[in-house]
Amino acid sequence: MPGNRFNAYQNHGVGIGLRIPHYEHIFARKPVVDWFEIISENYMIDAGRPLATLDRILEQYRVVQHGVSMYFGSVTAPDPEHLRRLKQLVRRTKTPWLSDHLCWGSVDGTYTHDLLPLPYTWEAVERTAERVRRVQDFLEIPVAVENVSSYAAFTASEMTEWDFLTEVVERADCGILLDVNNIYVSAMNHEFNPMDYVNAVPAHRVAQIHIAGHSKYEKYILDTHDHPVIDPVWDLYARAIERCGPRPTLLEWDDHIPSFDEVHAEALKANRYLHGQAPELVEAAR
Amino acid sequence: MSDARNGVMSLEEIQRAMAAAVLEPLTADEGMRERAADGRAMADVAASFIAPNGRLNAFQRLEIYNRQYWLRVLGSLEEDFPALRAVVGGNRFHALSVAYLTAHPSRSFTLRNLGSKLVEWLTAHPEFAGRRHALAVDVARIEWAFVVAFDSAGRAPLTLNHIAALDGGSRLSLQPHLQLMALAYAADELVLGLHQREKRLTSEAGVEHEREESAPEKLPRLRRKNTWLAAHRVDLSVYYRRLEREEYLTLDALRQGRPMSEALDEGFAGSAILEKQRAACVQGWFGTWAELGWICAPEAGA
Numbered sequence: 001m002p003g004n005r006f007n008a009y010q011n012h013g014v015g016i017g018l019r020i021p022h023y024e025h026i027f028a029r030k031p032v033v034d035w036f037e038i039i040s041e042n043y044m045i046d047a048g049r050p051l052a053t054l055d056r057i058l059e060q061y062r063v064v065q066h067g068v069s070m071y072f073g074s075v076t077a078p079d080p081e082h083l084r085r086l087k088q089l090v091r092r093t094k095t096p097w098l099s100d101h102l103c104w105g106s107v108d109g110t111y112t113h114d115l116l117p118l119p120y121t122w123e124a125v126e127r128t129a130e131r132v133r134r135v136q137d138f139l140e141i142p143v144a145v146e147n148v149s150s151y152a153a154f155t156a157s158e159m160t161e162w163d164f165l166t167e168v169v170e171r172a173d174c175g176i177l178l179d180v181n182n183i184y185v186s187a188m189n190h191e192f193n194p195m196d197y198v199n200a201v202p203a204h205r206v207a208q209i210h211i212a213g214h215s216k217y218e219k220y221i222l223d224t225h226d227h228p229v230i231d232p233v234w235d236l237y238a239r240a241i242e243r244c245g246p247r248p249t250l251l252e253w254d255d256h257i258p259s260f261d262e263v264h265a266e267a268l269k270a271n272r273y274l275h276g277q278a279p280e281l282v283e284a285a286r
Numbered sequence: 287m288s289d290a291r292n293g294v295m296s297l298e299e300i301q302r303a304m305a306a307a308v309l310e311p312l313t314a315d316e317g318m319r320e321r322a323a324d325g326r327a328m329a330d331v332a333a334s335f336i337a338p339n340g341r342l343n344a345f346q347r348l349e350i351y352n353r354q355y356w357l358r359v360l361g362s363l364e365e366d367f368p369a370l371r372a373v374v375g376g377n378r379f380h381a382l383s384v385a386y387l388t389a390h391p392s393r394s395f396t397l398r399n400l401g402s403k404l405v406e407w408l409t410a411h412p413e414f415a416g417r418r419h420a421l422a423v424d425v426a427r428i429e430w431a432f433v434v435a436f437d438s439a440g441r442a443p444l445t446l447n448h449i450a451a452l453d454g455g456s457r458l459s460l461q462p463h464l465q466l467m468a469l470a471y472a473a474d475e476l477v478l479g480l481h482q483r484e485k486r487l488t489s490e491a492g493v494e495h496e497r498e499e500s501a502p503e504k505l506p507r508l509r510r511k512n513t514w515l516a517a518h519r520v521d522l523s524v525y526y527r528r529l530e531r532e533e534y535l536t537l538d539a540l541r542q543g544r545p546m547s548e549a550l551d552e553g554f555a556g557s558a559i560l561e562k563q564r565a566a567c568v569q570g571w572f573g574t575w576a577e578l579g580w581i582c583a584p585e586a587g588a
Contacts, residue, residue, distance in 0.1 A: 041395065041396050041397075044395075044396065045398070045437040046437060046438055046439035046440075046462070047437060047438065047439050047440045047463070047519075048436050048437035048438070048440075048463075048519060048522060049436070049437075049522040049523075050437060051437075052522050069395040069396070073297075074301065075297055075298045075301055079394075079395055081395075082395040104301055106305075106395075107298075107301045107302055107305045108302070108305075109393055110305060110309070110391045110392065110393060111391070111392040111393065111394065111395060112305060112308055112309070112351075112355050112392075113355070113358050113359065113362075113392060113397055114308070114351060114354055114355055114358065116301075116304065116308075116351065118297075119297065119300055119335075121294075121297065123296065123297050124297050127297060151347055151350040151351065152336045152337075152344075152347035152348060152350070152351065153336070153337045153339070153347075154300065154335055154336060154337060155294075155334075155335055155336065155337045156294045156295060156300065156335065157337075189339070190339060191339060191340065219341040219342055219346075220341070220342060220350065222350075
């Protein structure tokens with residue numbers, strides 16, 4: 001079954017991130033797209049062109065919200081204004097579920113605007129799960145947390161990243177936005193087998209999957225979302241689908257953005273893996 | 287608090303230590319500084335909570351985040367203030383951005399608000415703008431007004447008939463997206479000429495380095511000239527409109543909640559406009575303001 005309670009039982013298919021360079025094409029050509037993912041923060045404003053554009057999109061397409069600054073792992077409490085604006089946007093978009101990252105990024109009211117990794121400690125598990133719960137209760141829709149790409153590991157860590165993710169989502173009773181590109185990036189940066197990660201994730205909690213490209217440097221990989229998806233990431237995706245069954249899938253492309261058709265074609269490659277997953281095979285693969 | 291039994295840092299301690307390191311300005315060659323603000327070796331700071339791997343030590347791993355932070359916030363400020371960058375030059379803009387963001391790191395969940403204190407800060411720090419300081423402040427003021435006018439709330443405006451029914455004791459409010467500016471230079475045309483504006487686009491992706499060095503652009507020579515300007519939104523686009531001094535002062539007084547008659551007195555204080563011409567002047571202003579939708583009823587509770 002493609003849907004579960006963490007994605008409001010939706011079978012969204014394959015979508016792409018809604019990006020400004022594609023607006024003109026979308027409005028002029030009205031391409032058939034299963035769904036768009038929006039970055040919530042780009043629309044958490046009072047009025048103006050971004051919201052008017054979003055309303056036009058909402059008239060024709062399904063939209064799911066994805067945030068970049070909820071910072072579930074930050075020790076300081078979320079900004080009430082942030083939560084108020086986010087809920088306002090949730091009501092506007094009627095997003096069936098909402099995602100943000102398993103990371104931190106602000107402390108004492110100062111924001112880094114980055115997705116900083118968490119130490120995988122029991123203290124972090126408890127604090128993060130509590131915050132996810134509070135946000136989910138406030139927003140009154142299912143929340144999925146996304147694993148981030150990371151470039152640093154902490155001496156304080158007491159478990160693997162996949163164990164940490166599992167502990168947080170079980171305690172928060174929330175969904176997972178499984179980013180298989182982020183798993184690959186972190187695996188290369190931290191020297192673990194990415195397939196171990198995909199095999200360990202609680203498959204029944206996966207609400208959505210992200211795919212993307214990245215940039216390889218001499219000593220590390222950076223999650224830049226500016227390239228096509230590489231084969232090893234497709235392999236992780238294939239395994240994730242094998243374990244989870246078809247899940248709403250989204251291609252992220254944020255820099256050096258090619259034409260709409262090119263981005264969409266890259267995303268649609270996911271259909272090679274999404275179709276033909278018999279339920280009994282999925283059950284066996286878990 | 288650190289766990290006294292094994293010296294492991296708490297989550298809060300790790301986040302404070304990492305944020306402090308990430309927000310430290312980079313060196314001239316865009317690396318992480320050797321010393322933290324408290325004088326400790328940054329290698330020791332990094333090693334106190336970050337583990338090395340086979341390719342990178344703790345310092346190098348922390349440095350990736352330090353660089354990412356500055357690339358992201360500097361890029362965002364550059365996106366919002368392209369004309370200021372052109373006026374002071376790429377290198378000076380870089381230096382003033384680093385100094386500004388060090389003094390005023392982001393206190394908002396959205397990068398949209400990153401430049402909210404730049405005008406105030408730049409006014410107090412002429413050393414970062416060179417000989418074009420006053421012009422730079424005006425340009426920054428116009429560009430920030432664009433950001434605010436672009437996405438601030440719009441309220442139902444009063445019609446001219448509504449306004450005509452008011453008396454001198456009435457209080458009005460202005461359209462939230464309307465921004466009023468008193469400038470030392472007529473810098474609006476300069477900004478419009480330089481404003482090949484890219485729309486802000488927040489994403490979660492890492493940022494690659496694409497900084498361009500540049501000297502200040504050759505600009506048309508501007509003489510000081512007191513200028514009053516409004517930035518406002520019509521049909522989703524931001525426009526600038528020159529105001530008369532008296533018109534600006536009246537609008538400013540209305541925004542501050544003065545009753546209409548007091549606002550007009552403030553508007554015409556010291557004015558060279560003859561008494562007999564003022565009624566026609568006011569009628570003309572209100573006609574234009576009503577047409578542009580600038581005048582609203584006072585907000586509930588105001």
